[in-house]
Amino acid sequence: DAGVTQSPTHLIKTRGQQVTLRCSPKSGHDTVSWYQQALGQGPQFIFQYYEEEERQRGNFPDRFSGHQFPNYSSELNVNALLLGDSALYLCASSRTVQSASYEQYFGPGTRLTVT
Amino acid sequence: AQSVTQLGSHVSVSEGALVLLRCNYSSSVPPYLFWYVQYPNQGLQLLLKYTTGATLVKGINGFEAEFKKSETSFHLTKPSAHMSDAAEYFCAVSDYSGGGADGLTFGKGTHLIIQP
Numbered sequence: 001d002a003g004v005t006q007s008p009t010h011l012i013k014t015r016g017q018q019v020t021l022r023c024s025p026k027s028g029h030d031t032v033s034w035y036q037q038a039l040g041q042g043p044q045f046i047f048q049y050y051e052e053e054e055r056q057r058g059n060f061p062d063r064f065s066g067h068q069f070p071n072y073s074s075e076l077n078v079n080a081l082l083l084g085d086s087a088l089y090l091c092a093s094s095r096t097v098q099s100a101s102y103e104q105y106f107g108p109g110t111r112l113t114v115t
Numbered sequence: 116a117q118s119v120t121q122l123g124s125h126v127s128v129s130e131g132a133l134v135l136l137r138c139n140y141s142s143s144v145p146p147y148l149f150w151y152v153q154y155p156n157q158g159l160q161l162l163l164k165y166t167t168g169a170t171l172v173k174g175i176n177g178f179e180a181e182f183k184k185s186e187t188s189f190h191l192t193k194p195s196a197h198m199s200d201a202a203e204y205f206c207a208v209s210d211y212s213g214g215g216a217d218g219l220t221f222g223k224g225t226h227l228i229i230q231p
Contacts, residue, residue, distance in 0.1 A: 004158075033218050042119075042205050043159070045218030056218055090158055092219075104219060106151070106158040 025093030
């Protein structure tokens with residue numbers, strides 16, 4: 001059973017550029033959440049997608065946007081990259097049952113470096 | 116808004132000794148609580164979770180945690196530390212508002228060091 005997969009593993013971008021990160025959820029999961037983990041910190045919630053819509057959002061600017069596809073996979077897009085966007089980006093998947101989705105399984109992450 | 120405090124950014128124990136990692140939370144609704152472990156250059160692995168029911172929760176690799184509502188705590192323990200337990204541990208809380216589950220709020224993490 002494949003777990004959560006993310007691509008690419010590492011990415012180097014320049015300030016002002018745009019980046020797209022991808023995530024495939026664990027088999028049987030329909031909900032995808034994205035987190036940003038700065039070096040030495042705990043992950044911070046960016047947003048969560050369910051039924052191809054953003055269901056909930058953390059305290060992140062509009063430069064961060066996402067998408068969920070009919071096969072439940074998801075993309076995270078970041079525009080106008082800043083040096084402070086350098087971090088490990090984690091995708092987590094879960095299964096929503098009766099509007100509840102609480103056991104999240106994490107992928108290995110994408111390490112983004114902005115220079 | 117919920118929050119998580121993990122006491123001690125670094126905890127060092129001897130191999131075979133008791134492991135105790137502390138977590139306190141604040142939440143406006145009955146919380147769901149989680150412990151995750153992260154090994155270097157890897158994602159997070161779920162150790163255990165508390166949702167409802169029994170307050171003593173057993174997880175993988177011999178870890179367990181007890182939900183104490185009166186103390187708003189969810190401390191993680193393991194009776195006997197093993198070298199392979201060295202990692203970063205994160206406590207997290209999720210408010211289930213009934214209309215859709217919140218994203219997780221994480222603590223800053225505790226780095227567990229095992230001394231031989």
